[in-house]
Amino acid sequence: MCNRVDNYGLSISEVSEELQAEIVENNYYYSDEINAFQRPAIPVVLEHEGRKITHATWGINKDIPKDKPAKGINLTAEKSHTFYKKVENNRCIVPVTGFYDWMHVLNPGKKTPIKIKHRMHWKNSDHFYIAAFYDIWDNKEIGFGLVTTISNSLMSVVHNSKLRMPLCLDARMADKFLNDEPIEEFTFPTFDPKLVAVNLEPNKIPQTLF
Numbered sequence: 001m002c003n004r005v006d007n008y009g010l011s012i013s014e015v016s017e018e019l020q021a022e023i024v025e026n027n028y029y030y031s032d033e034i035n036a037f038q039r040p041a042i043p044v045v046l047e048h049e050g051r052k053i054t055h056a057t058w059g060i061n062k063d064i065p066k067d068k069p070a071k072g073i074n075l076t077a078e079k080s081h082t083f084y085k086k087v088e089n090n091r092c093i094v095p096v097t098g099f100y101d102w103m104h105v106l107n108p109g110k111k112t113p114i115k116i117k118h119r120m121h122w123k124n125s126d127h128f129y130i131a132a133f134y135d136i137w138d139n140k141e142i143g144f145g146l147v148t149t150i151s152n153s154l155m156s157v158v159h160n161s162k163l164r165m166p167l168c169l170d171a172r173m174a175d176k177f178l179n180d181e182p183i184e185e186f187t188f189p190t191f192d193p194k195l196v197a198v199n200l201e202p203n204k205i206p207q208t209l210f
Helices: 010-019 153-159 171-178
Strands: 004-006 041-048 051-058 074-076 093-095 100-104 115-121 126-134 142-150 162-165 195-199
Touching: 004 093, 004 126, 010 041, 010 051, 010 171, 041 126, 041 142, 041 171, 074 162, 093 142, 093 171, 100 162, 115 153, 126 171, 153 162, 153 195
Parallel strands: 051 142, 074 142
Antiparallel strands: 004 100, 041 051, 041 093, 093 126, 100 115, 115 195, 126 142, 142 162
């Protein structure tokens, strides 16, 4: 599951040029940590009557009271042609500078593992894209869910037993995703994103592990 991303320092004009997308709104939301469960509206690039950059709410399910957590924040790529058939051709991508996950490390003598925060970013690039499906609700608001795939070798270590990761793309693959290329072209192991993991809490690792 991916429920934390950051887009601080993201250049919307660079995204617009990179993907030939029209900027249709102002005052895009940027933060060094965005929590999906707070149902934020963040910038996305989508294909709907042309390619454009707009705001969309994280969580594809509509009719959720505003004081309740988001639902449908992650969607399983392997269910695209079945469970998500209605929206599998509603393609959008979320430009980000990174995303977060927590490694669970055994805590000697205790039942509860230690959770160590990691940040993933694209190697040698200041931004990348996460694939998503979107839906347009009755009130014209757009909701999206990130598409996940099985974990690559890096994320398998960070995730431990959680064997999924967001479907991460560079600009070339993001363009192909928006052009409705088959979802299988973007999932691991067909496509292996160039991610780097940074341990943000190295002091939490028990000394007995070394």
